[in-house]
Structure formats: structure tokens, C-alpha cells
Amino acid sequence: MMAASSSRVPSPGWLLAAHCALLLALAGAGAARGHPPALSSTFYDASCPGAHDVVRRVIQDARVSDPRIPASLIRLHFHDCFVNGCDGSLLLDDDLPAIRTEKTVPANNNSARGFPVVDGIKRALEAACPGIVSCADILALAAEISVEISGGPSWRVLLGRRDGTKTNVESANKLPSPFDSLDKLQQKFRNVNLDDTDLVALQGAHTFGKVRCQVTRENCTAGQPEGTLENLDQVTPNVFDNKYYGNLLHGQAQLPSDQVMLSDAAAPATTAPIVHRFASNQKDFFGNFVASMIKMGNISPLTERDGEIRKNCRRVNSKGY
Numbered sequence: 491m492m493a494a495s496s497s498r499v500p501s502p503g504w505l506l507a508a509h510c511a512l513l514l515a516l517a518g519a520g521a522a523r524g525h526p527p528a529l530s531s532t533f534y535d536a537s538c539p540g541a542h543d544v545v546r547r548v549i550q551d552a553r554v555s556d557p558r559i560p561a562s563l564i565r566l567h568f569h570d571c572f573v574n575g576c577d578g579s580l581l582l583d584d585d586l587p588a589i590r591t592e593k594t595v596p597a598n599n600n601s602a603r604g605f606p607v608v609d610g611i612k613r614a615l616e617a618a619c620p621g622i623v624s625c626a627d628i629l630a631l632a633a634e635i636s637v638e639i640s641g642g643p644s645w646r647v648l649l650g651r652r653d654g655t656k657t658n659v660e661s662a663n664k665l666p667s668p669f670d671s672l673d674k675l676q677q678k679f680r681n682v683n684l685d686d687t688d689l690v691a692l693q694g695a696h697t698f699g700k701v702r703c704q705v706t707r708e709n710c711t712a713g714q715p716e717g718t719l720e721n722l723d724q725v726t727p728n729v730f731d732n733k734y735y736g737n738l739l740h741g742q743a744q745l746p747s748d749q750v751m752l753s754d755a756a757a758p759a760t761t762a763p764i765v766h767r768f769a770s771n772q773k774d775f776f777g778n779f780v781a782s783m784i785k786m787g788n789i790s791p792l793t794e795r796d797g798e799i800r801k802n803c804r805r806v807n808s809k810g811y
């Protein structure tokens with residue numbers, strides 16, 4: 491189900507109110523049509539009240555020795571949700587012939603990272619409340635906490651996803667590429683019910699984290715070896731803020747797929763005005779970023795009796811597939 495709104499909301503207070511109304515409306519409509527219920531921000535309140543704090547503590551510990559971890563974790567939620575919906579499929583290791591990992595597709599190989607931290611979160615949650623919190627929800631919680639502890643907005647994460655029991659390598663091969671045209675990026679986002687505002691807002695996550703020089707517009711032209719890491723946001727590299735959009739306005743975005751939102755021939759009528767808005771108003775960016783993260787987190791979740799709660803995020807529980 492593609493839940494969440496296409497309406498944009500100006501302030502966090504508004505966001506919550508609008509969101510609650512929307513959830514009620516969706517729950518009613520879903521029940522009438524026999525759809526699974528929508529996700530809920532209170533899902534673990536009774537079964538694992540400490541979940542949010544546990545995830546937060548593990549991330550805080552991990553980032554002491556690895557400051558890049560918050561950026562790496564939010565990217566995992568994105569790469570999970572775009573492939574088969576937010577079902578934890580990205581976290582599965584190879585278990586041939588049934589399971590071919592998504593971790594080695596071009597968008598992930600030598601790039602997606604933070605998996606040991608996800609394992610650490612899972613271990614801590616299994617100790618606190620065994621068999622309750624899904625790996626898919628761990629990624630959603632980790633994404634929000636990562637943004638918040640880096641100076642960005644906080645929000646009430648919708649929860650209740652269950653874990654899938656298969657991967658989808660074909661779909662993972664089609665994850666957005668840094669060399670995609672604007673049109674291609676828009677198509678890939680539209681396929682999962684995300685519009686131009688979502689595309690511009692979510693790429694704002696390139697306000698922190700690292701990139702290998704061979705996928706930047708400069709393509710290692712300073713003579714550095716392939717794989718050399720550079721900051722995605724060279725102004726405030728570890729802070730979640732709106733400086734990324736200022737970089738775009740100065741032609742300084744790292745990825746070709748960032749810059750096309752301004753430079754493509756179709757940009758003036760679509761994405762460019764949104765880039766200008768977010769560059770000049772951080773609150774506007776934050777409000778839209780939250781709304782878009784909730785929309786992304788709602789991509790085809792498994793709920794109720796579908797899927798399972800994995801014990802180990804890297805493996806399905808049984809071979810009953």
C-alpha cells in the first residue's frame with residue numbers, strides 16, 4: 491500500500507495532526523477493502539517500549555569510532571525501501587540457491603555499509619525484547635535517529651513492518667544511479683509513488699556522508715586513486731542541514747544526479763524551484779524531508795501475518811520458503 495500523503499505540510503505540529511487524521515482515514519479505507527492496517531508510531535509501545543532508546547544508544551556508541559555511521563544507516567533504509575518495499579531484504583546475506591544478496595549490486599557493492607551496526611542493534615533489541623522488533627523497522631528507526639543526532643529534524647517514525655523472506659536482485663540492479671538523467675530519476679521515484687518534491691527533499695540527505703571519487707562529477711581528476719572518499723557536503727560534512735542545496739546553487743554538488751535537479755533542461759519547470767526554496771529556508775526543507783521520509787517508509791510494507799520477525803537480520807528464520 492502506498493500510504494502517507496501527497497499533501498505537504500508546513501510545520502511539525504501540523505505534520506503530526508495531519509498525519510493522525512490521515513492514518514485514521516487510511517485505517518478505515520484499508521479495513522473496508524481488506525488491506526493490511528497502516529503502520530503506527532505506537533506499534534512497540536506495549537511490546538518493546540525501550541526500542542527507540544536501544545537503537546539510539548547503539549548508534550551513538552558506534553559513531554564515536556565511525557562518524558560516518560548516521561549517513562550510512564539512512565542510506566540503508568533508502569536502498570531497502572526502494573527494492574521490494576521496506577522489508578529488510580537488503581540486509582540478507584547470500585544463502586544460495588534460495589537467497590541471492592542485494593549487497594553486491596552496483597549501487598551497494600563496496601558502498602552500502604553499516605551492516606555490523608545493524609547487527610549490534612538487533613542483538614541489543616533481542617536482549618531487551620526477543621522476537622519483537624523487525625529488521626525493516628530497525629532501519630526506519632535508525633534513519634530517524636541518525637538525522638536527529640546529526641542536527642536535523644526529529645519525527646515519530648511509523649512502525650509495524652515485518653521482514654521479508656526473499657531478496658530481489660533484479661530490482662536492486664535498478665536502484666537510482668548517480669549517472670541517471672533527471673527524467674530517469676523522476677521515473678524511478680514515481681514508480682514508488684514519490685514526486686518531484688520527494689526527490690528533491692530526499693536527495694537532501696546528501697548533506698552528510700561520503701562518496702567514492704569515481705562517482706563524483708570530478709571523477710578522481712585530482713589524481714587520487716579510485717575509492718578515495720570525499721565528503722558529499724564539503725561545507726558542513728557531518729551536519730544535517732540545508733547547505734547541500736546551497737552547494738547545488740554554486741554548481742558544487744558531488745554527484746551528477748544531484749546537479750541535474752538544477753542543470754537539466756527540464757529542471758526549471760520541475761525540480762529547480764524546489765531546490766531554491768530549500769536552499770533559502772531550512773525549516774521548509776526539514777518539514778518536507780520528514781514528510782518524504784514517512785512516504786518512503788510506507789513503500790509496500792509487510793504487516794500482520796505477512797513475513798516474519800527475523801532473529802538475525804542477515805538470515806531468514808527458517809527454510810520454509
Ligand code: HEM
Nearest residue numbers: 561562565568601666667668692695699700701702705747
Ligand atoms: C536520487 C537518487 C539517489 C542517487 C542516484 C544516490 C546516489 C548516491 C551515491 C552514488 C552515493 C555515494 C556512494 C559511494 O560512493 O559509495 C550516495 C551516498 C549517500 N546517499 Fe544517496 N543517492 C540517491 C538518493 C538518496 C536518498 C533518497 C537518501 C536518503 C534519504 C540518500 C542518502 C545517502 C547518504 C546519507 C549517502 C552517504 C552514505 C555514507 O557515507 O555511507 N541518497 N548516494
Ligand SMILES: *[C@@H]1O[C@H](CO)[C@@H](O)[C@H](O)[C@H]1NC(C)=O
Nearest residue numbers: 593594595596598599600601
Ligand atoms: C564487488 O566488489 C568486489 C571487490 O571489489 C569484486 O571483487 C566483485 O566482483 C564485485 N561484485 C560484483 C557483483 O560486482
Ligand SMILES: *[C@@H]1O[C@H](CO)[C@@H](O)[C@H](O)[C@H]1NC(C)=O
Nearest residue numbers: 669704705706708709710711
Ligand atoms: C572516470 O575516469 C576514468 C579514467 O579516465 C574513465 O575510465 C571512466 O570512464 C570515468 N568515469 C566516468 C563515470 O566518467
